[in-house]
Amino acid sequence: MIAALATAGLFALAGALFLLPLIPAIVELRLKRDAQALNVIQQYAGDIRHFSFGFRSYASDLLASLERCVASGETATGTLPHGDRYLLLGRADTTQLLPLSASEKKCDFVVAAGTDLTLPDGITFAKEMYASRQLTGGANCTYRAILSDDEVRLGRASKVIRWAHAAKSIHAEQDCDLYGRISSEVEIDLQAGCFFQRLHAPRIAFGLPAAQQDSAGALPLDQPAEPISSFIAAGRRLVDGDLKIPAREIVEGSIVTRGGLHIGAGAQILGSVKSNHHLSVDSGAFVAGSLISATTMHIGADCQIGGPVIAEHEILIESGSRCGTFDRPTTVSAPVIAVEEGVVAFGTIWARHEGHAVAKP
Amino acid sequence: MIYCLFAIVAVISLYTARHYWFTLNRLFGFQRHPYIDTDTADWPQVTILVAGHNEEKVISHILAALMGVNYPPEKMLVVPVNDRSTDRTREIIDRFCQDHPGRIRPFHRTGGKGGKAAALKDAMELVGTEVILIFDADYIPGTGLIKQLVAPFFDPEVGGVMGRVVPLNVGTNLLTRLLDLERSGGYQVDQQARMNLRLVPQHGGTVAGVRLSALREIGGWNDDSLTEDTDLTYRLLLHGWKTVYQNRSECYEEVPETWQVRIKQIMRWAKGHNQALASYGLRLLFGKHRATLRERIDGFLLLGVYIMAPVTLLGWLLALSVFYEGIAPLHGVIALLSITAYSAVGNFAAFFEIAAAARLDYTRQRICLLPFLILGFGVSIFSVSRAFVSQLMAPLTGAQFHWDKTERFRTTP
Numbered sequence: 001m002i003a004a005l006a007t008a009g010l011f012a013l014a015g016a017l018f019l020l021p022l023i024p025a026i027v028e029l030r031l032k033r034d035a036q037a038l039n040v041i042q043q044y045a046g047d048i049r050h051f052s053f054g055f056r057s058y059a060s061d062l063l064a065s066l067e068r069c070v071a072s073g074e075t076a077t078g079t080l081p082h083g084d085r086y087l088l089l090g091r092a093d094t095t096q097l098l099p100l101s102a103s104e105k106k107c108d109f110v111v112a113a114g115t116d117l118t119l120p121d122g123i124t125f126a127k128e129m130y131a132s133r134q135l136t137g138g139a140n141c142t143y144r145a146i147l148s149d150d151e152v153r154l155g156r157a158s159k160v161i162r163w164a165h166a167a168k169s170i171h172a173e174q175d176c177d178l179y180g181r182i183s184s185e186v187e188i189d190l191q192a193g194c195f196f197q198r199l200h201a202p203r204i205a206f207g208l209p210a211a212q213q214d215s216a217g218a219l220p221l222d223q224p225a226e227p228i229s230s231f232i233a234a235g236r237r238l239v240d241g242d243l244k245i246p247a248r249e250i251v252e253g254s255i256v257t258r259g260g261l262h263i264g265a266g267a268q269i270l271g272s273v274k275s276n277h278h279l280s281v282d283s284g285a286f287v288a289g290s291l292i293s294a295t296t297m298h299i300g301a302d303c304q305i306g307g308p309v310i311a312e313h314e315i316l317i318e319s320g321s322r323c324g325t326f327d328r329p330t331t332v333s334a335p336v337i338a339v340e341e342g343v344v345a346f347g348t349i350w351a352r353h354e355g356h357a358v359a360k361p
Numbered sequence: 362m363i364y365c366l367f368a369i370v371a372v373i374s375l376y377t378a379r380h381y382w383f384t385l386n387r388l389f390g391f392q393r394h395p396y397i398d399t400d401t402a403d404w405p406q407v408t409i410l411v412a413g414h415n416e417e418k419v420i421s422h423i424l425a426a427l428m429g430v431n432y433p434p435e436k437m438l439v440v441p442v443n444d445r446s447t448d449r450t451r452e453i454i455d456r457f458c459q460d461h462p463g464r465i466r467p468f469h470r471t472g473g474k475g476g477k478a479a480a481l482k483d484a485m486e487l488v489g490t491e492v493i494l495i496f497d498a499d500y501i502p503g504t505g506l507i508k509q510l511v512a513p514f515f516d517p518e519v520g521g522v523m524g525r526v527v528p529l530n531v532g533t534n535l536l537t538r539l540l541d542l543e544r545s546g547g548y549q550v551d552q553q554a555r556m557n558l559r560l561v562p563q564h565g566g567t568v569a570g571v572r573l574s575a576l577r578e579i580g581g582w583n584d585d586s587l588t589e590d591t592d593l594t595y596r597l598l599l600h601g602w603k604t605v606y607q608n609r610s611e612c613y614e615e616v617p618e619t620w621q622v623r624i625k626q627i628m629r630w631a632k633g634h635n636q637a638l639a640s641y642g643l644r645l646l647f648g649k650h651r652a653t654l655r656e657r658i659d660g661f662l663l664l665g666v667y668i669m670a671p672v673t674l675l676g677w678l679l680a681l682s683v684f685y686e687g688i689a690p691l692h693g694v695i696a697l698l699s700i701t702a703y704s705a706v707g708n709f710a711a712f713f714e715i716a717a718a719a720r721l722d723y724t725r726q727r728i729c730l731l732p733f734l735i736l737g738f739g740v741s742i743f744s745v746s747r748a749f750v751s752q753l754m755a756p757l758t759g760a761q762f763h764w765d766k767t768e769r770f771r772t773t774p
Contacts, residue, residue, distance in 0.1 A: 021732055022732050022733075025731070027729070028726050028730055029535060029538070029733070032532050034724055034727040035531055035538065035727070036531065037527060037529045037530075037541075037613060038527045038545075038611070038722055040527050040611040040612070046400065046505050047431075047505070236518075238601050255517070256517050272515065272517040274516050274517050274518045289515070289517075290515040292395075292516045292518075306403075307402065308399050308402055310395055310396065310398075310399065310515075310516070312393060312395045324401075324403075328403040329401045330401060330403065331398065331399045331401045331402055347401035350398040352398065
């Protein structure tokens with residue numbers, strides 16, 4: 001009898017030990033605490049204007065109040081639905097009313113301005129800022145986020161922490177740090193020393209304001225005046241090792257190299273280009289399609305690239321080069337991108353780790 | 362017998378090492394997503410093929426989703442490939458055509474050879490674009506997915522693109538929860554690691570794309586294949602085209618909710634994979650083509666994954682036989698240590714991979730279900746072995762391969 005009980009007890013114990021690691025599984029199976037589908041973003045938060053749209057929607061009541069302030073020339077304060085305090089500026093000369101903490105020159109209010117607004121130096125705006133007219137920032141200011149229905153001019157060494165979107169142009173003076181998403185419906189221009197991550201505008205200029213550059217990326221001499229579609233369909237040449245394309249050579253179709261690729265000065269590639277190692281393009285070259293490197297890429301001066309420019313590690317673009325055109329915008333993307341003054345890109349520049357506008361040597 | 366067992370242990374160890382390599386790469390290695398940031402471009406014309414057979418439960422969902430994507434409408438044509446449906450699929454598609462004139466051109470197939478590859482092959486008469494995307498009818502693409510899947514084709518080396526499949530009906534029952542974990546491991550770790558390591562990401566035949574000129578170069582769709590996606594992957598590779606995986610291009614799918622449907626599905630996959638192994642395995646390893654050495658080795662191992670189920674079963678049988686015959690191939694202590702080491706490390710390689718995937722997906726509680734995966738693996742190992750045996754017997758029994766459509770479970774019309 002005792003032996004039978006002992007055997008039964010042993011089996012029960014063995015069974016319990018077997019089930020013990022299954023207890024969390026059984027609990028999860030019954031309670032379904034984590035049984036939802038993965039959150040695949042159906043609304044596509046990847047759109048560069050996602051946050052600015054969200055803020056405009058969040059602050060829609062505030063913007064209606066702002067119109068009344070502008071009409072009466074007054075300022076107003078209040079609290080938004082989620083608890084953020086706000087300040088509405090209805091006149092151009094009211095920036096002295098900004099509620100700043102004395103020691104840090106920090107403003108914890110969502111600020112909305114209904115007229116042209118010029119900000120003093122060195123202020124930190126810890127909440128979003130909206131400007132319906134031109135916003136001119138002082139030097140060394142820090143902004144959490146900016147939404148503007150007009151132009152934005154950021155003073156020297158300013159910082160944007162999350163995003164900025166302007167219906168007109170965005171101009172950043174030297175040494176600004178532009179984290180996150182910066183977008184404009186018209187143009188972005190960055191002076192040397194600026195750092196950036198993601199820029200999007202019909203025209204993105206480095207170093208020189210638009211007025212001093214050609215208007216739509218005119219092609220250098222000897223290059224096809226009629227743009228070829230940047231998506232090149234057929235006809236590719238596979239090269240197992242390195243390849244050098246001589247200067248002024250004209251190549252029809254696409255090229256894929258398993259090694260490095262060097263495109264000589266003034267060469268024209270009427271197709272797309274892919275290199276699995278370093279890709280260098282000498283000055284004045286033209287590539288109708290995309291330019292892709294599995295490692296690093298160096299685009300010399302005065303080159304014209306029609307399609308996407310992608311490197312898996314790093315891109316350097318020298319002065320005078322153009323990526324895309326106004327009618328055929330494109331993307332320049334790499335973890336690290338360095339762009340010299342005088343470069344113009346049309347569309348998007350996306351540096352996952354760090355983009356840098358550098359002075360022309 | 363003992364040498365056969367040694368060989369099996371060596372092969373299993375190779376796959377174990379491969380699991381760990383992939384997982385550690387995903388956790389600590391350099392992650393390649395070269396095309397995902399291409400959000401502005403002169404987008405090319407694209408044809409989107411939606412393959413379906415009796416899809417009245419799901420077809421409206423994918424068509425509605427495709428009408429809402431952010432790809433330029435004038436550059437996108439949706440072609441629902443209605444393969445001999447006998448339910449309301451045709452009626453639903455035609456209604457969408459009327460509601461979205463010029464954006465949907467249906468291909469109603471009423472006869473011909475069965476199977477997805479045969480249907481896609483016939484539908485090619487409507488395709489005139491260089492980029493073709495393919496979805497199964499139960500998938501629900503997000504707003505930005507089409508651009509994400511087209512972007513890699515700006516790379517002239519790319520012949521095929523594959524996105525990530527995410528189960529939608531996760532919480533239905535134990536099976537759907539286990540499949541969710543398996544999918545997570547397979548895509549979040551396996552596929553992305555292959556992409557990172559420049560190996561052979563697999564074309565999945567849905568949430569996927571192919572370049573028309575590449576497809577023509579390799580001879581079009583192979584309608585003799587049960588898994589046209591695997592077949593496509595290897596023919597592209599042998600012709601010097603790359604297939605790339607986009608882990609952040611996610612798309613919802615419906616996973617099987619009953620074990621019968623799951624078993625049929627995995628048996629078809631196993632047969633198709635084995636077909637591809639027989640067709641391309643040796644040529645991939647030793648043939649003269651443009652695949653790199655690492656692509657040859659990884660590609661061959663990938664082709665062999667479904668063979669591993671009968672091989673493992675055979676290993677178990679041999680191990681038992683060796684034990685009962687009293688053959689002691691190693692010193693007792695070494696044998697004991699080997700078994701202990703393999704139990705601690707080898708058996709858990711796949712589980713480690715799935716746990717890492719759950720971590721990368723920022724999910725937490727669902728990983729508690731990991732021990733139940735034994736059940737899923739058990740079912741898979743016997744189903745896949747059964748498929749293998751039936752494939753071996755086919756020449757003797759005269760059995761023909763046939764396409765088993767995966768049943769849908771969605772209830773909303």
